[in-house]
Amino acid sequence: MKGWLCTLLLLESFVFVVQQQVDGGLAENEISQQLSNEDRRQNPPQTDSLRDEASTDSQQYCHLSFPDIHAALRELTATVTEQKAHIRALETQLREDLNKKTDALETRLTDAEKTAEQQTVILEELNKKTDEISNLTESQVEELRKENRDREIAFSASLMESGSGHIGPFTTDITLTYRNVFTNIGNAYNPITGIFTAPLKAAYMFTFSVYDHANPSTPSTVSIMKNGEKVVMAHGHQAQYVVNSSNGVVLILEVGDVVYVRLWSGRRIHDNLNNHNTFSGYLLFPLK
The missing domain is CATH 1.20.5 (Single alpha-helices involved in coiled-coils or other helix-helix interfaces)
Incomplete structure (x- = not known):
């Protein structure tokens, strides 16, 4: 303890x-x-x-x-x-x-x-003008064609269509009828009457010839007539062989004027198939 x-x-x-x-x-x-x-x-x-x-x-x-x-x-x-x-x-x-x-x-x-x-x-204006010009041109062309057709005037004819013989003498002047037509453009010449009628105002050229056998007592004398008036003449006269003469003239004609050839009274001419006697005319240019 x-x-x-x-x-x-x-x-x-x-x-x-x-x-x-x-x-x-x-x-x-x-x-x-x-x-x-x-x-x-x-x-x-x-x-x-x-x-x-x-x-x-x-x-x-x-x-x-x-x-x-x-x-x-x-x-x-x-x-x-x-x-x-x-x-x-x-x-x-x-x-x-x-x-x-x-x-x-x-x-x-x-x-x-x-x-x-x-x-x-x-x-647009140009097109319109072009159309107008075109239309105008067409109408003008037609007019020109018509004018050209009107200007296409020419004729030429001789006295006898066949055979041969003397014409004249007569106691009065007679209008010669050139029945043997060579050309008649425009139909201004009438072979039944022997008269040319102007279709428009213009300058025209006319020629004619005279032929006959020589005859001491009977001369050959013809004249171009305008509206009944003597303008120019062709004359031939001799005792033997043949007679030849011709003449021509430019005339200013109004529309409807007439031109023809007359054989003087107491005169004669001769024609045959050789077509010695002729009458011709044509338009030179129109006038306004």
Whole structure:
């Protein structure tokens, strides 16, 4: 029993001593910690001093650099503002130029449209005039053809269609009828009456010839007559062989004027298949 008591007492003593050492160690640690902190405050380490110096230099550098950056920013801002103003001016100028060009193009387009309309109107007028000219030309051509047909006037004929013989003498002047027609373009000459009737006002050329066997007592005399008036004559008279004579004249005739050949009274002529006695005429040109 006493042994157990002694053992317990020894354990309690050991625990107390350990507890005191532990408590003392903790206090020493706190004291050391406090001493260490105080020493750091009074004597800061070298690295902290270097850090502070670097921080101070950085601040000084930043203080030194900030004015330059602000100036550069202001200059850049001014440049950008100037560029913006320049760009706006260019935009305004370009817009004005574009508007001017657009207006000019619209004006040209309007002028072109007007010109096209004018050309269309002119073309329509030209087409109308062309049609009118075409129609007029056709009518004029027809008129010219008619005029040409009217101008196609010519005739030539001899006295006898067949056989041979004398004509005359008669106690009065007689109109000779040249029945053997060679040409009668325009049908202005009438072989039944021997009369040429002018179809239009114009200048006409007429010729005629006279032939007979020689007869000392009876001459051969004929005249071209215009509307009953003697104009020119052909005359032949000799005692032997044959008698030949001819003549011609240009006459201005009105429409309806008549031209023919008359054998004088007491005169004679002779004709046969050789067609010695002829009467011819043709239009030279029309007159207004």
